[in-house]
Amino acid sequence: MTSVTAAPRGVDADPEVDEKTEAPPSRSGNPWGYILRKIGLFLLTLWAAVTVNFILPRLMPGTPADAALARLAQNGPVSEATKAAIEAQLGVPTGNLFEQYIQYLGQVVTLNFGVSYTFYPQTVSELVSTALPYTLVLVGLVTIIAFILGTLLGVLAAWKRGTWLDTLPTVGGAFMSAFPYFWTALLLLFFAGYVWRLFPTSGAYGPTATPAFTWDFFVDALYHAILPAVTILITSLGGWILGMRNTMIPTLGDDYVAFAEANGLKPRTVALRYAARNAILPNLTSFGLALGGVVGGSILVEQVFGYPGVGYLLFNAVTNQDYPLMQALFLMITLSVLVANFIVDILYGVLDPRTRR
Amino acid sequence: MTTLLDVTSVTIDYINGDDVTHAVRDVSFSLEKGEFVGLVGESGSGKSTLGFAIAGLSKPPAHVTGGQVLLDGVDIASLSPEQLREQRHGGVAMVLQSGMNALNPVRTIRNHFRDIFEAHGHIEKDRWDARAAELVQKVKLPATVLDRYPGELSGGMRQRISIALALSLEPKLMVFDEPTTALDVLVQHAVMDTIIELQQSEGFTALLISHDLGVVLESAQRVLVMHDGEIVEDAPAQSILNSPQDDYTRMLLSHYADPRADVVELPGFEDRGKRAGKPRAEGAVHPPSVHGRERRSDQKPIVVENLTKVYPPPRRGEAEVVAVDHVSFTLDPGESLALVGASGSGKSTIAKLITAVEKPTSGSIRFGDLDVGSLRRGQFRRLHSEVQMVFQDPYAALNPLHTVEYTLTRPVVNFTKLRGRDARRRVLELLETVGLTPVEEFAAKLPHQLSGGQRQRVVIARALASDPQVIIADEPVSMLDVSLRAGVLALLEDLREQWGVSMLYITHDLLSARIVTDNIMVLNQGRVVERGDTADVLRNPQDDYTVQLLDSVPNPRRSRVA
Structure with a gap:
């Protein structure tokens, strides 16, 4: 989890009196202790998440085979042969819970999540590894771009407070982010895709292209990604602008900013190194949340634009009760949240010396 | 000598829309x-506003509306x-x-x-x-x-x-x-x-x-x-x-005096030695409520024995912090005891321990039959109806969203059986006690409409709501202007003399300790280094640390420049 450790309150015992004797030893010199602690925490939460992912489905009564048989039984009696076939296909748990857990851990480590029911006979690993790059590149990259762009605009808005450079991004951003995502998406699809035929309306690449690391495929994929990317950018940019502007304005009133001005530092230095550098810290937490939501939160984008990413896969897995696929995807979503938080924790450590203790 | 800075007829206004406040009026000096x-x-005298203007750092809503500031002959405007x-x-x-x-x-x-x-x-x-x-x-x-x-x-x-x-x-x-x-x-x-x-x-x-x-x-x-x-x-x-x-x-x-002097007097305060048991002023405060008077008869001392508080290391790899180190004292009914020391001496920690905000590591605090150190959550009511706190920062101690009446009604309802109209009457009585009159007017105000001194009076009124036997005042006047300090100190003194409330007065300000307390304890790094009659200790300090504290008191009559 992203944790911002506030500087510990002086427990009424600052060694103020003998202050002139010696500077206290630096506590920010060695970053490795901090990084190792964060890695340890990451591994621990990862293990917990993997274990919960194992336990949850087992709390449901019956096995997948039982569920499939029950569905079949509604249409008439099920023969022993059919039953044996389904059980062979879906598998029946053997051994006690602990043995199953060990077996499961082994499979997770080797990325063996079994075979998908919906896309039989493709394995879950194959499906996920094809879909993941599309989602990561589209949603992940756009989230990062939106964060950087929005933060810069927010800095500018706060610095030029009260001018049109403030009003335009602030009001515009609030206006655009008030649109529901799907509505913006449909509007863009209708005009840019259908009426003006500027962009394709679905898919990650054209019907004639084959996924490969070639320039032609890259251009084609980029072309297909523009509409969904623009939609995400439009709806999320406003939040970053407002967030940064609102943390930057109080920071501009802080004493170190006033002192920097009193010392005659260049306005650019004051705005970026003093104000923005500190104002960005609280926004990193929301950035972490947004990054963590990339994999799990892409369902709507990918559904509207028929984009074959993880969200699309998850939607299919849920509607078709594809347990192996679902379980792998849930693990992916958890993992992406953990990784995003880990990245933000490390970022905090780099950007804020006070967290490195 | 040549003139470096020449300030002529400078006027600075705070302009908020149509609302104009003259912070600095027609000031000239060089x-x-x-x-x-x-x-x-x-x-509020405008001194900082003027300082910022001289440095060319005035920021809206402050505007230099008249006059000029010449630095080496150059108009900074x-x-x-x-x-x-x-x-x-x-x-x-x-x-x-x-x-x-x-x-x-x-x-x-x-x-x-x-x-x-x-x-x-x-x-x-x-x-x-x-x-x-x-x-x-x-x-x-x-x-x-x-x-x-x-x-x-x-x-x-x-x-x-x-x-x-x-x-x-x-x-x-x-x-x-x-x-x-x-x-x-x-x-x-x-x-x-x-x-x-x-x-x-x-x-x-x-x-x-x-x-x-x-x-x-x-x-x-x-x-x-x-x-x-x-x-x-x-x-x-x-x-x-x-x-x-x-x-x-x-x-x-x-308002300045040397705490070491034989006779120390401030406006409104005669020297304690001369008063010799006579009250500071007659009938200055409203008498305590009937309920409060009834309880005066069975007042109990606070007995602190070998009190120790150790905090875990503030940061990884450092030693633990001994904030309070084997401190023992007794606060008798009606007594006023000063607890002085620099920051980090453990004086505020003792306040937290007595009010059960923190638990002692070892040692005991007894108040009558209450063992304060072993109280659990939910058992605090009896302690807090008898022992109340006045905080240092009156700006932070009041919820800015609530009126004075609401702030005072809460403890009245929590600690007494008064409800409705009776509770309101008690609130107005408290306001009168602390000298905020007309009471009706003050009851309806919000904290930001009050001055620092008035806020501190509200904080004191809140502490009095439960008719406590003991008030712990943690630097009650250090955030106030000098001219307001004496008034707040006088109020605390009157409450003690006329209501019989005992007071633990925590401060680094030895002058105010000399004015309002009978006995004193000097704390250094959690240990008591000196104790005794306040006037005796300050006139004739034995410990080096006490001397250091005395030397650091700003004294107009001692110039440090040759």
């Missing part, structure tokens, strides 16, 4: 080169923003009030110096580090602090760094805006010494802005006294002290 001048005034920025090297430098927060928490000290050198280019790049080391040595810090982040340094060290940074601009004029106010007493004294030494060795002109006439008279050659936006007196320090002309100056001076 500073000669190499002078050390003090600018004294209470909060005529400079473009870029020229103003450039003149900060070799012009006016400013050290801010909260210098401890004036450093960027994510940049090392070295980078702070580099930013300034880079902005003005007055030091060769290969000399940057050497110059920075030289500057921190001037403020008596080791060069090793350069690689620290501000959060790793103490408040006093940070204030020294910001003085060094201002010094790196090679200024002609240094404006110090309350440079030591936020610091601990002992550190305050040391930092002031450094400022005085630097002014003499570096030869800059200094303007010291302070609310504390004592601090200013100790260091400045000439003093400007500011009141309500006007300079009411401008005279050499000696004549301010010996023959003050203005009533306001005289009033400020009357």
